[in-house]
Amino acid sequence: MIKTDVVIIGAGPVGLFAVHQLGIKGLKSEVIDNLDKAGGQCIELYPDKPIYDIPAVPKCSGKSLTDNLLEQIKPFGSKIHLNERVQEIKEDKGLWTLKTSNNKTFTTPNIIIAGGVGSFEPRKLPLKELTKFEGKSVFYSVTDKTSFKNKKISIFGGGDSALDWALEFAKYSKVTLIHRRNEFRGAPHTLKELEKLKAEGKITIKTPFQIDSINEGKEIKFINIKNDDEKTEKIETDIILGFFGLIMQLGPIAEWGLNMDKKTIKVNTENFQTNKPGIFAIGDICTYPGKLKLILSGFHEAALASVECFKRARPNEKYRFQFTTSSKEIQDRLGIKK
Amino acid sequence: MPKITYIEQNGNSKTIEVDNGLTVMEGAVQNNIPGIDADCGGGMACATCHVYVEDSWLTKLPKAEDAEQDMIDMAYKPNKNSRLSCQIVVSDEIDGLTVTTPEKQT
Numbered sequence: 001m002i003k004t005d006v007v008i009i010g011a012g013p014v015g016l017f018a019v020h021q022l023g024i025k026g027l028k029s030e031v032i033d034n035l036d037k038a039g040g041q042c043i044e045l046y047p048d049k050p051i052y053d054i055p056a057v058p059k060c061s062g063k064s065l066t067d068n069l070l071e072q073i074k075p076f077g078s079k080i081h082l083n084e085r086v087q088e089i090k091e092d093k094g095l096w097t098l099k100t101s102n103n104k105t106f107t108t109p110n111i112i113i114a115g116g117v118g119s120f121e122p123r124k125l126p127l128k129e130l131t132k133f134e135g136k137s138v139f140y141s142v143t144d145k146t147s148f149k150n151k152k153i154s155i156f157g158g159g160d161s162a163l164d165w166a167l168e169f170a171k172y173s174k175v176t177l178i179h180r181r182n183e184f185r186g187a188p189h190t191l192k193e194l195e196k197l198k199a200e201g202k203i204t205i206k207t208p209f210q211i212d213s214i215n216e217g218k219e220i221k222f223i224n225i226k227n228d229d230e231k232t233e234k235i236e237t238d239i240i241l242g243f244f245g246l247i248m249q250l251g252p253i254a255e256w257g258l259n260m261d262k263k264t265i266k267v268n269t270e271n272f273q274t275n276k277p278g279i280f281a282i283g284d285i286c287t288y289p290g291k292l293k294l295i296l297s298g299f300h301e302a303a304l305a306s307v308e309c310f311k312r313a314r315p316n317e318k319y320r321f322q323f324t325t326s327s328k329e330i331q332d333r334l335g336i337k338k
Numbered sequence: 339m340p341k342i343t344y345i346e347q348n349g350n351s352k353t354i355e356v357d358n359g360l361t362v363m364e365g366a367v368q369n370n371i372p373g374i375d376a377d378c379g380g381g382m383a384c385a386t387c388h389v390y391v392e393d394s395w396l397t398k399l400p401k402a403e404d405a406e407q408d409m410i411d412m413a414y415k416p417n418k419n420s421r422l423s424c425q426i427v428v429s430d431e432i433d434g435l436t437v438t439t440p441e442k443q444t
Contacts, residue, residue: 045383117377117384123444126415158411180416185408210415228418245412247444248377248384263377284379293379 004030005313006110007098009253011080012040014283014298015114016069021306023076024322024330027313030108031080032100034119038080039066041116041284042295044246055296065295075335085119087252089279094312096278110309113274113281114298117263118250125156125211125242137220138240148173152236154223156211157243158184163194165241170197176204176235178211178225206233211240253285261287271308272301278312280305340433344371344389347441356428362437363387363424373439380424382406386444387423388413389437399426399435414440 006022008015011033022029037043042051042062050059060068085101089111098106122140124130130138142148142165151173155166158179163186166177177194184191197203212226220240226232250263259266259275264287267273272280282305283298291297310319324330331338339355342365356365366374366387375386382405391399396419402410403425410420423437 041378041383045378123412123414159408180411181407183404183407185404185411208418247386247412249444263375 001105001107002030003107004028005108006030006112006309007032007086007096007106007108008078008112008114009033009086010040010114010116010283010285011035011038011082012114012116012283013042013065013069013295014302015040015112016066016073017299018112018114018282018302018306019073019076019078020069021303022309023073023078024324024333025306025310025319026329026333027306027310029076029078029112030106031078032084032086032098032106033080033082034085036083038070038082039063041248042066044120051295053294053296075333085251089256091276091278094278109278109312111279112302112305112309113253113265113279113285114283114302115250115253115285117248117284118253119248120246121249122242123244123247125240125244127211127214129214130240133220133240137238138242140242140244142241145169148239151238152176153239153241154178154235154237155241155243157241159243159245160186160190161243161245162241163190165243166203167193167197170203174204175202176206176237178206178209178235180208180210182207206235209233264291270304272305273308280309340428340430340435342428342432343434343436344373345436345438346373347439358429360428361424362389362426362428362435363422365428366423366439371439373441373443374423375443376424382409382422382425385409385413385422388416388443389421389423389439390417390419391421391426392436392438393419395432395435399432414443 005027006029008018008029008031011031019029043066047063048061086098087101088099090097096108096111149172153169153173154176155162156178166175169175209225209227212224214223215221223235223237224232265274265281267281267286269288272282274281282301284293341353342356343353345351354369363376367376377386378384406422406425410416
């Protein structure tokens with residue numbers, strides 16, 4: 001059981017900055033995120049795309065924003081628990097207990113939900129019959145590529161993941177790459193390599209096609225693909241791989257009894273607390289009149305929520321507002337040596 | 339004010355007036371049109387405001403940028419009529435536009 005002042009759900013920019021705002025107030029926090037790295041949407045959706053509206057930073061990438069935030073919160077030593085999702089929460093006498101998908105337990109007076117639009121999960125092919133083959137012959141990510149040797153593999157998608165795996169598997173398997181339009185979106189050298197393999201007959205490309213159906217029975221033997229003109233083709237297939245990026249799913253948060261508005265959580269704008277005392281929501285996942293889904297708004301929300309977290313975690317202490325520029329106490333917490 | 343018609347897969351249809359300058363996505367979200375999630379809020383980062391534009395309107399709209407097409411690759415059951423409704427800006431020129439929402443977005 002891990003005891004802490006605040007558990008932060010979500011390691012996106014707003015969750016990371018919450019660590020800072022809590023840390024300078026002397027509060028300990030732990031961060032939990034379903035992804036395999038910190039950064040949230042910034043890292044997962046647009047690591048290289050520029051952001052122009054971080055105050056005093058004319059231009060930065062999602063990656064550099066994340067790296068800088070991680071650097072900024074280093075002094076506080078908060079642990080970031082990755083590849084983990086909070087499954088359930090329970091309240092007892094003002095303390096919350098959280099259980100994660102890896103069976104870790106946390107106890108805390110404060111939970112800050114900074115979960116964006118939920119946790120990222122792979123988007124799936126739009127054919128219900130494929131569900132029962134998931135993990136056996138239908139995959140949305142590759143963990144063990146050796147099991148894909150000498151197979152007939154149908155790969156769906158037109159981005160980097162689909163292309164990179166198509167090139168890799170073409171070395172030792174029969175690969176068909178299927179995409180809904182003729183244009184692929186990949187790094188120039190990848191596209192060149194794809195053209196080469198296609199010309200050499202080492203890879204089959206089917207565009208503009210999408211999946212239509214599969215054979216009946218307990219094993220996948222072939223798939224039928226269809227284009228916009230309803231023309232179908234049959235492709236012998238052992239393994240189906242789909243690379244359509246990630247989608248955000250709210251997941252268990254929806255079951256926690258919080259006041260919701262569609263997929264967002266209602267909060268007050270004084271301290272970003274939800275209808276449950278001790279549960280806060282900040283960043284894209286919260287809503288209030290005038291809410292803007294901007295990183296800078298999330299930073300502000302983190303600052304205000306951290307004050308109420310302090311009051312709940314240290315009921316016998318008085319909260320005193322201080323500036324980082326002049327407070328010896330804060331500078332000590334930041335490990336600044338003079 | 340331009341009128342936009344949103345048709346659901348079950349045939350239900352709603353025609354609403356949307357202010358010039360808003361997007362077809364915003365018109366839907368502000369008027370509780372079912373079937374348009376718009377998770378990312380209009381940032382062309384999620385493909386959950388995917389719609390099918392009626393054939394006759396397809397060529398009248400400004401062409402989709404590459405980045406929009408890349409995102410439509412990720413949408414649920416895209417076809418040649420697919421657009422992201424957050425990228426269609428309402429103006430008098432598109433008064434009467436009709437779009438169909440997909441059976442689901444993810």
